[in-house]
Structure formats: C-alpha cells, structure tokens
Amino acid sequence: xxxxxxxxxxxxxxxxxxxxxxxxxxxxxxxxxxxxxxxxxxxxxxxxxxxxxxxxxxxxxxxxxxxxxxxxxxxxxxxxxxxxxxxxxxxxxxxxxxxxxxxxxxxxxxxxxxxxxxxxxxxxxxxxxxxxxxxxxxxxxxxxxxxxxxxxxxxxxxxxxxxxxxxxxxxxxxxxxxxxxxxxxxxxxxxxxxxxxxxxxxxxxxxxxxxxxxxxxxxxxxxxxxxxxxxxxxxxxxxxxxxxxxxxxxxxxxxxxxxxxxxxxxxxxxxxxxxxxxxxxxxxxxxxxxxxxxxxxxxxxxxxxxxxxxxxxxxxxxxxxxxxxxxxxxxxxxxxxxxxxxxxxxxxxxxxxxxxxxxxxxxxxxxxxxxxxxxxxxxxxxxxxxxxxxxxxxxxxxxxxxxxxxxxxxxxxxxxxxxxxxxxxxxxxxxxxxxxxxxxxxxxxxxxxxxxxxxxxxxxxxxxxxxxxxxxxxxxxxxxxxxxxxxxxxxxxxxxxxxxxxxxxxxxxxxxxxxxxxxxxxxxxxxxxxxxxxxxxxxxxxx
RNA sequence: GCCCCCAUCGUCUAGUGGCCCAGGACUAUCGGUUCUCAGCCGAUCAACAGGGGUUCGACUCCCCUUGGGGGUACCA
Numbered sequence: 001x002x003x004x005x006x007x008x009x010x011x012x013x014x015x016x017x018x019x020x021x022x023x024x025x026x027x028x029x030x031x032x033x034x035x036x037x038x039x040x041x042x043x044x045x046x047x048x049x050x051x052x053x054x055x056x057x058x059x060x061x062x063x064x065x066x067x068x069x070x071x072x073x074x075x076x077x078x079x080x081x082x083x084x085x086x087x088x089x090x091x092x093x094x095x096x097x098x099x100x101x102x103x104x105x106x107x108x109x110x111x112x113x114x115x116x117x118x119x120x121x122x123x124x125x126x127x128x129x130x131x132x133x134x135x136x137x138x139x140x141x142x143x144x145x146x147x148x149x150x151x152x153x154x155x156x157x158x159x160x161x162x163x164x165x166x167x168x169x170x171x172x173x174x175x176x177x178x179x180x181x182x183x184x185x186x187x188x189x190x191x192x193x194x195x196x197x198x199x200x201x202x203x204x205x206x207x208x209x210x211x212x213x214x215x216x217x218x219x220x221x222x223x224x225x226x227x228x229x230x231x232x233x234x235x236x237x238x239x240x241x242x243x244x245x246x247x248x249x250x251x252x253x254x255x256x257x258x259x260x261x262x263x264x265x266x267x268x269x270x271x272x273x274x275x276x277x278x279x280x281x282x283x284x285x286x287x288x289x290x291x292x293x294x295x296x297x298x299x300x301x302x303x304x305x306x307x308x309x310x311x312x313x314x315x316x317x318x319x320x321x322x323x324x325x326x327x328x329x330x331x332x333x334x335x336x337x338x339x340x341x342x343x344x345x346x347x348x349x350x351x352x353x354x355x356x357x358x359x360x361x362x363x364x365x366x367x368x369x370x371x372x373x374x375x376x377x378x379x380x381x382x383x384x385x386x387x388x389x390x391x392x393x394x395x396x397x398x399x400x401x402x403x404x405x406x407x408x409x410x411x412x413x414x415x416x417x418x419x420x421x422x423x424x425x426x427x428x429x430x431x432x433x434x435x436x437x438x439x440x441x442x443x444x445x446x447x448x449x450x451x452x453x454x455x456x457x458x459x460x461x462x463x464x465x466x467x468x469x470x471x472x473x474x475x476x477x478x479x480x481x482x483x484x485x486x487x488x489x490x491x492x493x494x495x496x497x498x499x500x501x502x503x504x505x506x507x508x509x510x511x512x513x514x515x516x517x518x519x520x521x522x523x524x525x526x527x528x529x530x531x532x533x534x535x536x537x538x539x540x541x542x543x
Numbered sequence: 544g545c546c547c548c549c550a551u552c553g554u555c556u557a558g559u560g561g562c563c564c565a566g567g568a569c570u571a572u573c574g575g576u577u578c579u580c581a582g583c584c585g586a587u588c589a590a591c592a593g594g595g596g597u598u599c600g601a602c603u604c605c606c607c608u609u610g611g612g613g614g615u616a617c618c619a
Contacts, residue, residue: 161548166547170546186618236611336556364548424581500577515580518578
C-alpha cells in the first residue's frame with residue numbers, strides 16, 4: 001500500500017480559525033495513524049487578503065497546537081506561477097481552456113437576469129468574433145482563462161459520507177482557472193499542487209463538496225490520479241445554528257451594546273464620546289449584523305459596556321490560547337467535533353487519538369460547538385496533568401497575556417498557585433482569582449458590597465473578629481499553611497465561632513473580595529508581614 | 544429559485560435488523576463534602592422528527608414530508 005500523504009492548505013488571512021484547525025487535525029491524525037506524511041501549503045493566490053503577517057500568525061498557531069508538518073520547505077502558491085502558467089498554456093494549445101473576455105459587471109447582469117427568471121445561472125461560452133476581441137483589447141481588457149469542462153455526469157466516492165456524490169451534466173460549467181491578475185484560482189492551484197505533492201487523501205470542509213466536481217474534471221483533463229476524498233461536517237455556532245464565524249465575537253459585543261444603550265438610556269453618540277470611535281461608524285456597526293470593528297476598537301467599547309475578553313466566544317485558535325486552554329484539551333475536544341472513536345471513550349491523549357483515528361468513523365452531522373463541555377475537559381485535564389506541564393502551560397499563557405499581574409510571579413510561585421487553586425477550569429481564571437497577591441498592599445480595593453456583608457453587618461461583627469484574629473496571628477511564629485491552620489482552629493475554638501466567621505473577614509482583608517484560594521494557603525503565600533499590613537489597612541480603610 | 548448533504552436526550556455522541564421500554568459525556572435539578580469560589584462524590588430529569596413501506600422483528604434498510612446546514616465568485 002502506498003504511503004498516505006495528506007495536507008493542510010489554508011489561505012493566510014490571520015490567526016487560525018477553529019474550523020481550519022480541526023481540518024488540519026484530521027489530516028494530521030490520518031497521516032500519523034498510517035505512518036504517512038502531513039504537508040502544509042499556503043494558498044496565497046488572493047493577493048488582496050494574503051499577507052506575510054497572516055502567514056506568521058497561522059504558523060504560530062499550528063506550532064502551538066503541535067500539528068507539525070513534514071515538508072521542510074513550505075509551499076507558497078504565489079511562488080509557483082510559472083508552473084501553473086506552463087500547464088495553462090498547454091491546455092490553451094490543446095483547446096482544453098480558452099480566453100474569456102466578460103467583465104465582472106457584465107457577468108453580474110447575466111446572473112441577475114437568471115435569478116429573475118428563476119433559473120440557475122450557468123456560464124455559456126460566447127462565440128467571439130475577431131472584431132469583438134480586437135475591441136476588447138482596445139478597451140484594455142485582460143481575459144481570464146476558463147477551463148472547457150467536458151459536459152457529462154461527474155461522480156466521486158466520499159469516504160466520510162460513505163456514499164457516491166454526483167452532479168448532472170446540467171450543472172457543469174466552464175469555471176475560471178486563471179484570473180485577470182494572472183493568479184490561478186483556488187480550483188486550479190489545488191488540483192495541480194495536490195498532484196505534484198503526491199497527496200493521496202483530501203480531508204476538507206463540507207463546503208468544498210461541489211468544488212470537488214471541478215477538481216476531478218481538471219484531474220481528468222490533466223491526466224492526474226484522483227485522491228481519496230472525505231468532506232467533514234461544519235462546526236456550528238450554538239447560538240444561531242450557523243457556521244462558526246469571526247463575526248460571532250462582534251455579535252456578542254453588539255448585543256451587549258444594545259442592552260447597555262437601552263438600560264442606561266444611552267445613544268451611539270454617548271458611546272462615541274466614551275471610546276473615541278466615530279458616532280457614524282458606531283451607528284452603522286450597531287445597525288448591521290455583518291459589520292466588524294477592528295481589533296483596536298473592540299477593547300475600548302468592551303471596557304465601556306462591561307465585557308471582558310473571556311466573555312467573547314472563542315473562534316480563532318489564538319482566542320483559546322489567550323483565554324487559557326491548552327493544545328491538548330483543544331485538540332481532544334476538536335477531534336470529537338465530527339469524529340468519534342466509538343463506544344464511551346471521549347477524553348484521550350494525542351497518542352490515543354492517533355491510534356484510534358480512522359476516516360470511516362467521521363460523523364456527518366454538523367456539531368454545535370459546546371464551550372461548556374470544552375471547559376469541563378479543561379478542568380479534568382488540569383486535574384490530571386503533571387505539574388511541570390501545567391507550569392509550562394501557564395508560562396505560555398503569560399507570554400500571550402503580557403498585562404497579567406501573574407507575570408510578576410516566579411516559577412515557584414506559579415507552581416504554588418497552580419496547586420492551591422486545584423479544580424480551576426482555565427488559566428485565565430487563575431489570573432482573576434490570584435492577581436491580588438501581586439498587587440501592592442496599599443492598592444487593594446475593597447468591594448463595597450462584600451465589606452458590608454462580611455465586615456460591617458451585625459454591628460461590625462466581622463471587623464471585631466478581624467481585630468481579634470489579628471492579635472492572635474501576631475503570635476504565630478512559623479508562618480506556614482499547616483501552622484496557620486492549627487493556630488486559627490485554636491482561635492475558633494476559644495472564641496466559640498465557626499471557621500467561616502473568621503476566614504471570610506480575613507479573606508476580604510487580604511484580597512478585597514470574598515473569593516480567594518483556601519485561606520491558610522492564601523495567608524502563607526502572602527507572608528506574615530504583608531498579611532498583617534493588609535489587615536491593618538483594611539481595619540483603617542473600612543471602619 | 545436551483546443543486547447537494549444531514550436528522551438519537553437542551554448539546555456532543557454510542558448504536559451497522561433482535562443484545563435498546565436506547566449507553567456515555569456536558570448542561571440542568573436535588574443531596575453530600577467544605578473557610579469563599581471552585582472542585583469532588585452520589586442521585587435524578589432528559590431522545591430514536593412525522594408519515595408510509597420492507598421484514599417474523601426496525602433507532603438501524605427504502606420512500607415521502609418536515610426541519611437543519613451548505614453551495615450557487617475572476618474568495619479560498
């Protein structure tokens with residue numbers, strides 16, 4: 001049996017999308033499972049959208065996921081124009097392709113006419129007279145090259161769907177293979193490059209199902225072998241049942257903005273004043289579902305309406321990384337979106353996934369992306385992962401979250417944080433819950449509601465306890481979690497209180513809020529001096 | 544409009560004609576553990592879209608209806 005060769009062929013438009021990552025994963029798993037090769041090719045034929053920066057971001061995400069590719073030299077389609085042109089010239093000579101002179105505007109008119117007549121539009125090759133062609137040239141037109149696609153029924157076996165897919169001759173049309181800017185179209189580049197790279201299996205998104213007809217027609221015309229095709233399901237947004245899209249993040253913000261305006265009787269002008277984004281731009285953004293703000297505008301608006309980064313749905317792999325997921329968790333979860341190993345097995349290591357993967361267990365249903373379950377996988381994973389792996393994970397997280405207070409922590413402190421917060425879901429949660437350790441003692445902000453509830457209620461019962469326990473704590477010589485626990489239990493016994501009545505005032509005093517890691521560990525981590533300092537300041541500030 | 548694909552608990556899925564009055568996971572609900580938030584432990588709720596066939600027997604095979612998704616570019 002020949003070696004399996006798969007590939008991932010994204011077009012570089014920025015950070016990697018989850019959908020793309022899943023496609024890459026399936027191709028990678030198939031290659032690993034069979035001992036084959038997984039190749040990476042950059043489809044940068046859309047000059048308007050492809051940038052070097054986008055390629056950089058794409059590779060960064062792929063590397064972060066650990067989906068390493070086997071071709072030492074990356075294949076860029078934009079660098080292979082001579083290859084494509086040689087083949088196109090030959091096709092032209094053999095009458096398998098031809099020049100077409102219509103402008104986009106002219107084609108649009110034809111399409112509209114077809115729509116009005118309730119017919120499907122289909123390109124028909126015009127019979128240009130020599131005079132017409134002369135005229136077009138004089139106008140400065142450049143022709144596209146179209147493939148003269150033989151009119152017949154096309155059929156291929158889809159191994160994911162496990163059925164034959166066909167199109168009738170009626171749907172065949174001469175599609176463009178070279179654009180006026182001289183670049184090949186997607187269809188042409190894919191077919192030529194897959195053949196030249198020896199790709200044996202094409203696993204790609206379902207939206208390519210009909211494209212495959214064009215591709216097999218081209219393969220026949222060019223004498224290429226046909227690879228095995230598998231089209232995988234589309235991951236859906238659980239909120240609207242549509243394809244997961246970058247726009248979903250804007251939608252979440254937009255909804256919040258609308259609520260904010262309604263509840264606070266605010267207008268786009270108010271928001272403009274608060275953010276510096278022009279009112280016109282905001283107004284049209286609020287009114288249109290499809291419009292997207294740019295990455296500098298988003299945070300400003302989110303700050304005003306009270307949204308955090310972690311409130312937005314993650315769409316790009318980079319979003320998941322920034323919110324504190326690990327590649328292991330993400331890959332495991334992604335594999336289950338459109339594939340199942342069978343039986344009750346869900347949580348797997350990468351190696352288990354490689355071992356179990358097979359095309360015929362691909363699921364054809366379109367899954368709705370369930371972030372709750374992903375989060376639960378993450379919790380479980382951190383509960384089992386070795387500490388050195390967790391430490392590496394949090395350091396990676398900090399590298400993409402330079403503003404986090406936890407950047408001040410040493411490796412030993414990070415390890416300590418990881419341990420005393422056992423049971424956390426994702427790394428970003430650690431930042432929220434532990435940042436107070438790294439804030440200056442005199443900068444702790446006390447949440448008013450919490451102070452009322454824990455310290456001032458019942459005639460300042462909490463404050464009274466805080467004063468007493470402070471005195472008790474000065475006596476503790478060996479400031480460790482164990483000794484603190486013993487000492488505080490001692491205090492609880494002698495004062496006739498329950499631990500909660502002591503722990504909560506302490507917690508508020510040192511953290512400013514009613515949430516922190518376990519109290520003994522928290523105090524131990526903080527150290528005696530800083531603990532007492534914070535208690536004193538709390539007594540003073542809140543009294 | 545036309546073409547294609549899909550259809551089991553709210554969600555992801557197991558199930559390849561009798562093993563299924565349908566199993567697991569997430570969520571939800573209830574209880575337990577606990578110094579907070581989590582977590583953890585135990586229990587409970589919850590599905591074969593509808594209608595026709597085929598068969599001794601259909602969640603499983605076929606057809607129709609309905610519902611959902613996708614495609615219909617000089618974007619990939």
